[in-house]
Amino acid sequence: MSRHFAFLRGINLGKRQIKMADLKTCLSGIGLRDIRTIVASGNVGFETDDDSNLQARMEAVIAKTFGFQVGVVLRSESEIATMLANAPFGQLDPQADLTRHVMLFDTPLPAGLALNDRPGHTEVVRIDVREIYLAGYRQPNGRYTEGMDDLGKQIEQQLGKDRLMTARNWNTIEKALK
Structure with missing residues (x-):
């Protein structure tokens, strides 16, 4: 199990609206757990047992659920900790x-x-x-x-x-x- 953070590009601008509660529901559908949004602009912390193709899986489920492509940039918990340190x-x-x-x-x-x-x-x-x-x-x-x-x-x-x-x-x- 590992903790990651996803930073979504270009949401909640113009017609590209995603409610954070809906995003959490969407991401739980691909097995992400303990999902927590950070500020209402596409920042999500979560746990997963399956890191394989994580970025592609997230982008695909977001596109399918919301009807538009969203780029996802990922960082692990340790990478965020290192950035801060x-x-x-x-x-x-x-x-x-x-x-x-x-x-x-x-x-x-x-x-x-x-x-x-x-x-x-x-x-x-x-x-x-x-x-x-x-x-x-x-x-x-x-x-x-x-x-x-x-x-x-x-x-x-x-x-x-x-x-x-x-x-x-x-x-x-x-x-x-x-």
């Missing part, structure tokens, strides 16, 4: 007015991936094997994450449009193991 935002000024985000990829990123950030605006804090950690600083217009679109375009140019990725506020990751 590594404190990727530890070097940031704790008094700075910023938001912390992580881009989660389903496959490893190429070695030497280089992204042009904008210090004091949108910074690439760290790039790991399957994660990119970002800080978005409050701008005069009151927004924090406008520059993340620029980073998304750079990633798409370097990795292609078909690369499965989803982004989360770091607060969501911090809540995962609680």
Whole structure:
């Protein structure tokens, strides 16, 4: 038995609505247990005895149940614990007015991936094997994450449009193991 977390890409936007209670019911149909949603935006913790083809099985049952394709990025409980223990935002000024985000990829990123950030605006804090950690600083217009679109375009140019990725506020990751 192992505990995992699934981060669904692009749900509860526009017509791609999924109620978390319905998602839990859907996922229990493929044998997942102790299913717990984290924030109502497609973050799910669960236990399973069968890790085989887990991503594909989840994507298939979600598509069948809800009528649209949803990408699923998985992390094990130990991978989430390691992310948290590594404190990727530890070097940031704790008094700075910023938001912390992580881009989660389903496959490893190429070695030497280089992204042009904008210090004091949108910074690439760290790039790991399957994660990119970002800080978005409050701008005069009151927004924090406008520059993340620029980073998304750079990633798409370097990795292609078909690369499965989803982004989360770091607060969501911090809540995962609680």
